[in-house]
Amino acid sequence: MRIAHFSDLHILSLAGVLPHRFLNKRLSGYANLKLKRGHIHRPAYVRAIAREIARTSIDHVAITGDITNLALEPEFEAARALLQDALGLDPKNVSVVPGNHDLYTRGALRTRRFMRYFGPFVESDLPELAVDIGLGRFPFVRLRGPLAIVGLSSAVPRLPFVAAGRIGERQLDAFARVLAHPDVRSRTPVVLLHHPVQNPPSRLKTLLEGLEDADALTAHVQGFAHGLILHGHLHRRQQRHLETRAGKLHVVGATSASLHHDTHEKMASFNVYEFDDTGKLVEVESHILEPETETFRVTEVPHATWS
Structure with a gap:
């Protein structure tokens, strides 16, 4: 079984948006777009990635958040249309977390x-285990062959210049029940969330960008000997290991699917994970976009170092 993973589309669309919608955090976010992001995030790269995945032998697609830039309705509409047109996959074969x-x-x-826009992409095979966390019901579970794909939301509204995440106690309790369910326990867990589960060494950077309850989350997976945790947020392709009492889990991040960048770790790409029939992860690779030719160079995912 093969899973394709990409993240951080950052689709921007201001069509029909009235000025008063920027009298909040969006004002600083829009300024950041103009000063820093606007010239490097390119929707055409997302479309190229989606089309390449559609041409590749893939069983499931995981998208780990930041679909939009400012959480505006035109952005959600544009992102959904882009994915539906370019991927051409049934939502049951695409899992998305915010x-x-x-x-x-x-x-x-x-x-x-x-x-409202991505509900079909989070429909759960075990809906009775989900809890309402305000934006919707999480965690969701997709049972696919030897894998149990579990989607968590780490997204919460924050003050300007703060991008930290939180799972929350109710969702963590539900996550524990999901992991204990026999249909999940008998499979390899593939956990999707936006924020990395391993925070940076800097306390300040963790408070501004990290996952508030990362330790509580990782405590719940200590009984698993193997599995995969997928995230975005850092705009960098990287892999790490998370040691557990029973073994270790792979933790892999995807860069921004729309990012134009000169460095190897950050240029727009998607990752592919291959599992054998028993659910063992046998290969991790990245497909990096070559924008001039819209072709992809296949390479390994680098091991992480903090910067």
């Missing part, structure tokens, strides 16, 4: 905007 940009404001949370 990122902090998809809950950029409290209004996006209150109106459940992410679920």
